[in-house]
Amino acid sequence: MLTLTSAHRDAMIATCVRALPNEGCGLLLGSEDGTVTEIVASPNAANSAKLYEIDSRILLRAYRRADEESLSVxxxxxxxxxxEARPSPTDVRQAPDPEWHYVLLSFCEVPSVLRSYRIVEGSVVEEEISL
Amino acid sequence: MTALVRIPTVLRPAMGGDTAVTVEGATVGEVLDHLTTSHPDVKSQLLNADGSLHRFLNVYVNDDDVRYIGGVDAPVSNGDEITLLPAVAGGTL
Incomplete structure (x- = not known):
């Protein structure tokens, strides 16, 4: 389960709205039990409506801050x-960490849909988001 | 030159669980060559067959992404910290 506040949800939506027409992206920082404490917005380094990539400098800074504050990415x-808000085959193939939570936001539906998944060795399982 | 290489969580099983290792080398390429010689299981996750950096690996010397400072030819000084992080990317293509 992923636990976050409505402010975190709104920050993710705002980041992705600002990125339109491209995909938007960012990182989740928090505690290992899956409680989000911070949203780190990133430019989409892929600069694309069909691909995303977290900016490499944002990625390094997020890991460093997580270490300094005893948090986890x-x-x-x-x-x-x-x-739809479901990991694509590319998302699954490139999922960097089996411990991670993968949040997908879709603008296909109104209001926009937010879902979270675990991706372990190519297997995708949706998880509950607790607001 | 001796650098401290920080190992990301996902590579630690192939590195015997190490979180950081000290490696010799005057360039990023030399450091990674030495690292993959001593830990051959991680080679395919770090380097392509031609020795270039894997597309989905970010390598930093201190605060700098090596893509912007010469790639595998980026110089390494004594005491530099080299961080390896898997790129975070995906998409609908």
Whole structure:
């Protein structure tokens, strides 16, 4: 389960709205039990409506801050602008860490849909988001 | 030159659980060559067959992403910290 506040949810949505028409993205910082304490917005280094990549400098700074504050990088969020809020085959293939939470935001539906998944060895399982 | 290489969580099983290792080398390429010689299980996750950096690996010397400072030719000084992080990327393509 991923636990976050409505402010965290709104920050993810705002980041992805600002990135339109491209995919938006960022990182989730928090405690290892899956409680988010901070949203780290990132530019989409892929600069694309169909691909995303967290900016490498943002990634390094997020890990360093997590170390300094005894937090964990819990996962990543990104938007799908033209498809549902479910990891694509590319998302699954490139998922960097089996411990992570993968949050997907879709603008295909109104209001926009936010879902969270675990991706372990190619297997995708949706998890509950506790607001 | 001796650098401290920080190992990301996902590579630690192939590195015997080490979180950081000290490696010799005057360039990023030399450091990674020495690292993959002593830990051959991680080679395919760090380098392509031609010795170039894997597309989905970020390598930093201190605060700098090596893509912007010469790639595998980026110089390494004594005491530098080299951080390896998997790139975080995906998409609908």
């Amino acid at each position: 819990l996962g990543v969020f990104h938007s799908h602008t033209h498809s």
